[in-house]
Amino acid sequence: xxxxxxxxxxxxxxxxxxxxxxxxxxxxxxxxxxxxxxxxxxxxxxxxxxxxxxxxxxxxxxxxxxxxxxxxxxxxxxxxxxxxxxxxxxxxxxxxxxxxxxxxxxxxxxxxxxxxxxxxxxxxxxxxxxxxxxxxxxxxxxxxxxxxxxxxxxxxxxxxxxxxxxxxxxxxxxxxxxxxxxxxxxxxxxxxxxxxxxxxxxxxxxxxxxxxxxxxxxxxxxxxxxxxxxxxxxxxxxxxxxxxxxxxxxxxxxxxxxxxxxxxxxxxxxxxxxxxxxxxxxxxxxxxxxxxxxxxxxxxxxxxxxxxxxxxxxxxxxxxxxxxxxxxxxxxxxxxxxxxxxxxxxxxxxxxxxxxxxxxxxxxxxxxxx
Amino acid sequence: xxxxxxxxxxxxxxxxxxxxxxxxxxxxxxxxxxxxxxxxxxxxxxxxxxxxxxxxxxxxxxxxxxxxxxxxxxxxxxxxxxxxxxxxxxxxxxxxxxxxxxxxxxxxxxxxxxxxxxxxxxxxxxxxxxxxxxxxxxxxxxxxxxxxxxxxxxxxxxxxxxxxxxxxxxxxxxxxxxxxxxxxxxxxxxxxxxxxxxxxxxxxxxxxxxxxxxxxxxxxxxxxxxxxxxxxxxxxxxxxxxxxxxxxxxxxxxxxxxxxxxxxxxxxxxxxxxxxxxxxxxxxxxxxxxxxxxxxxxxxxxxxxxxxxxxxxxxxxxxxxxxxxxxxxxxxxxxxxxxxxxxxxxxxxxxxxxxxxxxxxxxxxxxxxxxxxxxxxxxxxxxxxxxxxxxxxxxxxxxxxxxxxxxxxxxxxxxxxxxxxxxxxxxxxxxxxxxxxxxxxxxxxxxxxxxxxxxxxxxxxxxxxxxxxxxxxxxxxxxxxxxxxxxxxxxxxxxxxxxxxxxxxxxxxxxxxxxxxxxxxxxxxx
Numbered sequence: 031x032x033x034x035x036x037x038x039x040x041x042x043x044x045x046x047x048x049x050x051x052x053x054x055x056x057x058x059x060x061x062x063x064x065x066x067x068x069x070x071x072x073x074x075x076x077x078x079x080x081x082x083x084x085x086x087x088x089x090x091x092x093x094x095x096x097x098x099x100x101x102x103x104x105x106x107x108x109x110x111x112x113x114x115x116x117x118x119x120x121x122x123x124x125x126x127x128x129x130x131x132x133x134x135x136x137x138x139x140x141x142x143x144x145x146x147x148x149x150x151x152x153x154x155x156x157x158x159x160x161x162x163x164x165x166x167x168x169x170x171x172x173x174x175x176x177x178x179x180x181x182x183x184x185x186x187x188x189x190x191x192x193x194x195x196x197x198x199x200x201x202x203x204x205x206x207x208x209x210x211x212x213x214x215x216x217x218x219x220x221x222x223x224x225x226x227x228x229x230x231x232x233x234x235x236x237x238x239x240x241x242x243x244x245x246x247x248x249x250x251x252x253x254x255x256x257x258x259x260x261x262x263x264x265x266x267x268x269x270x271x272x273x274x275x276x277x278x279x280x281x282x283x284x285x286x287x288x289x290x291x292x293x294x295x296x297x298x299x300x301x302x303x304x305x306x307x308x309x310x311x312x313x314x315x316x317x318x319x320x321x322x323x324x325x326x327x328x329x330x331x332x333x334x335x336x337x338x339x340x341x342x343x344x345x346x347x348x349x350x351x352x353x354x355x356x357x358x359x360x361x362x363x364x365x366x367x368x369x370x371x372x373x374x375x376x377x378x379x380x381x382x383x384x385x386x387x388x389x390x391x392x393x394x395x396x397x398x399x400x
Numbered sequence: 401x402x403x404x405x406x407x408x409x410x411x412x413x414x415x416x417x418x419x420x421x422x423x424x425x426x427x428x429x430x431x432x433x434x435x436x437x438x439x440x441x442x443x444x445x446x447x448x449x450x451x452x453x454x455x456x457x458x459x460x461x462x463x464x465x466x467x468x469x470x471x472x473x474x475x476x477x478x479x480x481x482x483x484x485x486x487x488x489x490x491x492x493x494x495x496x497x498x499x500x501x502x503x504x505x506x507x508x509x510x511x512x513x514x515x516x517x518x519x520x521x522x523x524x525x526x527x528x529x530x531x532x533x534x535x536x537x538x539x540x541x542x543x544x545x546x547x548x549x550x551x552x553x554x555x556x557x558x559x560x561x562x563x564x565x566x567x568x569x570x571x572x573x574x575x576x577x578x579x580x581x582x583x584x585x586x587x588x589x590x591x592x593x594x595x596x597x598x599x600x601x602x603x604x605x606x607x608x609x610x611x612x613x614x615x616x617x618x619x620x621x622x623x624x625x626x627x628x629x630x631x632x633x634x635x636x637x638x639x640x641x642x643x644x645x646x647x648x649x650x651x652x653x654x655x656x657x658x659x660x661x662x663x664x665x666x667x668x669x670x671x672x673x674x675x676x677x678x679x680x681x682x683x684x685x686x687x688x689x690x691x692x693x694x695x696x697x698x699x700x701x702x703x704x705x706x707x708x709x710x711x712x713x714x715x716x717x718x719x720x721x722x723x724x725x726x727x728x729x730x731x732x733x734x735x736x737x738x739x740x741x742x743x744x745x746x747x748x749x750x751x752x753x754x755x756x757x758x759x760x761x762x763x764x765x766x767x768x769x770x771x772x773x774x775x776x777x778x779x780x781x782x783x784x785x786x787x788x789x790x791x792x793x794x795x796x797x798x799x800x801x802x803x804x805x806x807x808x809x810x811x812x813x814x815x816x817x818x819x820x821x822x823x824x825x826x827x828x829x830x831x832x833x834x835x836x837x838x839x840x841x842x843x844x845x846x847x848x849x850x851x852x853x854x855x856x857x858x859x860x861x862x863x864x865x866x867x868x869x870x871x872x873x874x875x876x877x878x879x880x881x882x883x884x885x886x887x888x889x890x891x892x893x894x895x896x897x898x899x900x901x902x903x904x905x906x907x908x909x910x911x912x913x914x915x916x917x918x919x920x921x922x923x924x925x926x
Contacts, residue, residue: 050862052847055779066775073773077766084737085759091740092747092755097677103744103902107679112738113731120730124723127773132716134775139712182855184462192461194857217549218642220707220782224848229778231708233643234548235636238709253850255707255782257542259549260468263853329535329554330469356635357627359552 056225059250059271060242063227065134073127080123138227141241144209146202152212152219152232152254154361155261155318159200162211166281169288173198174314175264182264194251199268203277204247212238216354216361220255223269231256244271259359261318301376301389308377311370316378319359324382331359335382344390347375348398368392368399416916424519427511428916429496430813432518436493437806439521441882443485446529448875450478455837455871458864463855471854472540473532473556479543480560483660484567485525487794490802491663492517492574495602497813499578501907501914502596504587504923509580517573524566531556531563542852544653545620547634547645551627558627561620568613575606575613582606587906589925593687596905597680600687601666604694608655608662611698616652619645643708650701658697661761661793662690664801665732668754670905671808672736675751676743677902682735689728689735696725706777715774722772726765733762748900749823753804756831757797764792767842782852785845791838803830803881810888811895815913818888826884829877836870 058064095101146164150157156174161167176197180186189195202208212221212232222229226242229252244250252267272280313322319331326333334340339347351371354362363371372392379386416422416431426432454474457465466474496514500507508514531538536554539545550557582603586595595603622633623645632638634645665686673680680686702710702718736758745751767789771777780786803826810818840863845851849860856864898908906923907914 050859051843052859053843055846056848062775063779066779069773070770070776070779073770073776077769081762081766084733084762088737088740088755088758091737091743092745095676095741095743095745097744097746101742101744103677104742105678106681106742108682108685113682113685116734117727117731120727124726124769127769128720128723131719131773131775135712135715135719138775138778139715182463184464188461188858190858192858193855217552218546222848222850224779227775227779229707229781233636233709236641236643236709252848253853255850257472257546257549257782257852259552260472260540262472263468263850263855327469330537357551 058227059225059245059248060227061245062134062138062242063225065130065137066227069130069134072130076123076127138240141209141239143207144241145206147209147211148200148202149211149213150200150221150232151365152214152216152221152258152265153365154216154259154359155254155265156314157196157200157219157221157265157267158215158365164206165203165278166284169281169284171198171284172314173200173268175266177264191251193264194253194266194268196266196268199249199270201270201272201277201280202244203274204244204271206274207241207243209239209241212240215365217258218256219258219265221252221267222255223250223252223267225250225252226269228252229255244269247271247273296393298391299372299389301380304373304376304389305380307369308373308375309381311366311374312377312381315363315366316374324378324384334378335384340378340384341386344375344379344386344388344394345398347379348390348395351375352395352398364399368395371395426515426518427507429500429508429511429514429918430914430916432508432514433493433496433498434813435518436489436496436521439518439525440486440488440490440493443481443489443525445878447478447481447486448878450474450481452872452875454478455868457854458856459868460865461856461858461861466854468854469537469540472542472852473538475852476540476542476545477528477532477538480528480539480564481525482794483543483656484564485521485528487660487798487802488571489521491602491605491660491798492571494598494663494667494802494805494809495574495578498809498907499581499599499602500585500918501812501910502599502905503582503585503590504906504919504925505581505585506917506919508577509585510577513573514577517570517577520566520570520573524563524570527559527566528563531559534559544646544649545623546649547623547626547642550623551634558624561624564620565617568617571609572613575609578602578606579610587919587922587925593684594925596666597669597683597686597690598663598666601662601669601690604690605659605662608659608694608697612652612655612659615648616656619648619652622648643705646705646708647702650704651698653704654701655694655697657790657793658693660798662694664757664798665690667801667805667808668736668757671750671754671804672739673904674808674900674902675748675754676740676745678739678743679904680735681738681741682731685731686735689731692728693725696721696728700725703772703777706774707781719772719774723769726769726772729765733758733765746901748807748820749818749827750804750808752824752827753800753807756827757800757804760792760796760800760831760834764789764797767792780845782850783845784841784849784851787851788838788841788845791841795838796834800830803827806885808900809907810885811899812907812910812912812914814889814892815895816888816892817895817899818884818892822880822884822887826877826880829880830874833870833873833877837867837874838870840866840870 055067058067147162149160149162156172158172161169173196176195177193181188212230214232214234219232228240228242230238230240250269254265320326320334324334352364354360369392372390372395375390534556537556539553539557539560541550625631626633632640634640634642700722703722807823844860844863849856895912897911
């Protein structure tokens with residue numbers, strides 16, 4: 031069985047498109063992933079050798095040392111020499127395995143002198159990317175699943191990258207050392223990209239770090255690896271590795287776009303403007319739990335229709351959106367902009383028959399945050 | 401003289417209540433053992449139905465049968481029910497039945513505590529299962545119940561915590577009983593180093609339980625107060641640390657892994673020499689290997705957390721310590737092989753399961769070493785590779801040993817021989833479908849499919865379908881096991897005191913079925 035595995039493993043190499051019969055780790059795209067790949071191959075060979083040796087002896091015995099063949103039972107029951115030998119040999123094999131692993135661990139931990147540092151924040155259920163230092167500094171966006179609900183519910187044919195596609199991928203230049211700082215907003219998530227040899231938990235309240243340098247351009251996909259609630263299977267990671275010139279161009283585009291998109295948060299907005307914007311924010315952030323009709327999921331996620339919060343005083347509503355509610359699934363959403371929070375609160379108070387009738391302006395959120 | 405006659409007459413009177421009261425007020429180790437075994441089998445079927453629902457959902461990509469919330473509840477409860485409801489109580493059932501008979505004692509040391517430790521399990525299990533029916537449903541944070549996710553759950557989580565508390569208390573009571581029985585009630589002449597290996601492995605397991613269960617109780621109590629009383633043990637915003645829970649949980653959780661496998665080693669070490677008609681090779685090295693595994697199991701917990709973030713020194717320490725476990729485990733496999741070598745083997749169902757155990761457990765051992773290597777673990781952590789790994793050691797490990805042990809001792813328990821042909825069918829079907837279900841999961845994991853997801857990318861579709869077919873085959877095969885056991889209880893060829901030619905331990909000196917009180921006059925062991 032292990033033999034089949036080892037032989038078949040090589041067929042996994044050199045296949046770029048997702049292969050339904052991929053038997054091995056994905057083709058490595060960074061130095062660490064390559065070391066891991068080779069180490070795994072070496073270990074499989076060692077395991078295969080031990081397997082053949084041990085079960086060769088055992089199955090020889092099973093075939094030959096049978097009562098039905100008239101084989102008489104021997105009566106030996108120990109041999110100190112043999113026992114010492116088969117204790118020492120495994121120790122030596124293990125030392126042989128540990129040596130390359132130790133070198134790789136030390137290399138994996140070296141997150142010093144990066145070209146670009148990006149903070150990755152896990153949210154239920156999307157990723158936030160903030161470019162902290164290096165080229166692209168200041169760029170910040172959220173990245174969430176772009177597979178339509180209809181495909182998941184089997185109402186539409188599934189696309190090629192079903193569940194592994196996002197609205198805005200992380201973009202990094204090829205050949206540059208990228209340091210990833212990780213944290214989370216609500217529960218523990220894990221950011222993983224197998225082809226780059228990276229997987230690291232994102233823990234609320236703490237910062238962890240890891241790094242990669244992509245060897246080749248391309249799109250590399252991964253998924254959240256730590257159970258983080260009901261949409262855990264639906265928060266993929268997509269990293270787009272591009273040539274440095276392309277990266278510079280992407281950075282320029284992002285900067286102009288964000289300048290254009292920046293709204294004057296001090297101005298007064300109308301109810302319709304806020305509701306229209308709020309519906310989008312709701313669809314991106316709230317709909318997974320509270321549902322498109324605002325009814326939530328009975329017993330699990332609170333309804334917003336006719337709820338005390340959504341029909342009561344504005345301040346309580348703003349508070350629960352910004353600070354969350356401890357001990358429940360309601361996470362804090364203070365990472366959203368003043369505009370987004372104002373819009374979504376206004377929307378929730380005036381949708382699905384809720385008729386608070388009041389408008390929340392971005393300036394109020396700004397005030398609330400102080 | 402009259403007094404002596406009276407004693408003899410008295411000795412043959414089992415005088416236990418009949419009907420339901422026999423079971424509710426049971427103080428007899430065999431009655432309690434029987435209840436443990438039936439309880440664990442019912443839990444095994446319950447957890448099995450959950451597993452099959454999971455596999456049915458994963459049969460094809462897309463959401464078809466259960467929504468993601470219920471899916472997470474099912475994976476969580478499958479783990480909790482199988483670990484705490486099926487595997488652990490099954491081994492305690494074996495301990496109850498076998499330890500007094502194997503050491504030449506009349507019964508367990510604390511008969512009433514024995515009753516209590518079983519009957520606590522029933523309300524605990526009801527509490528755990530009924531969490532499906534409360535608002536918010538059963539816990540859905542994985543069997544490892546990591547905060548902060550487990551703090552978000554509804555009251556089902558509190559019910560699970562309380563159930564675990566009760567089950568933990570029951571386990572500790574059972575362990576104290578086993579330790580006391582083994583240390584104080586052995587027949588004259590049976591020194592520790594003459595005990596059957598099953599008794600040795602259970603003695604060491606019982607110590608591990610007494611060490612590990614209170615740690616779990618501490619972790620879940622802190623979780624309970626974080627959830628309900630505003631403490632912040634695991635909440636970073638209040639000065640706590642969510643990763644601390646993982647450390648405490650796995651300080652329990654890793655010894656727990658060996659709690660579930662050491663008695664399995666014991667059962668296999670009884671079966672192999674019997675059917676090889678040859679003494680166990682390296683008895684004392686088996687004992688030392690078991691003890692080394694138990695000690696090492698307490699210093700490797702953070703290998704479950706290599707991606708949680710820890711200093712390089714921490715990763716190196718836990719990697720080296722974990723790899724070391726391969727040495728005593730290897731010694732055991734070599735000893736079993738050497739026991740078979742130049743034996744005069746026959747292959748009745750218990751032997752088939754024992755060899756199946758060694759074969760598949762070793763594959764689980766190989767994937768265990770691969771998982772121990774930190775850089776590789778970074779790739780396979782929280783993927784189906786890990787699922788495959790621990791099902792190879794827990795299903796084809798612990799469960800196969802339980803099946804083997806059941807067939808081995810059924811003649812002693814029931815007084816009848818089981819149906820050998822059906823037993824062999826049970827083995828070969830289990831072997832085939834188990835590998836069909838779980839071997840392909842290695843590939844899924846290496847290719848990057850995360851665990852605990854209700855839906856997956858299209859490239860994983862074919863292997864998931866194969867795995868689901870295997871799982872359904874495996875699940876249905878277990879109904880055959882139930883049939884064989886029921887048939888054996890109801891009748892069959894009369895079993896002699898020792899149906900197995902090579903069996904040497906004390907229980908085979910008793911008639912079959914074993915008398916209600918095992919050894920009223922202790923045998924003398926030379």
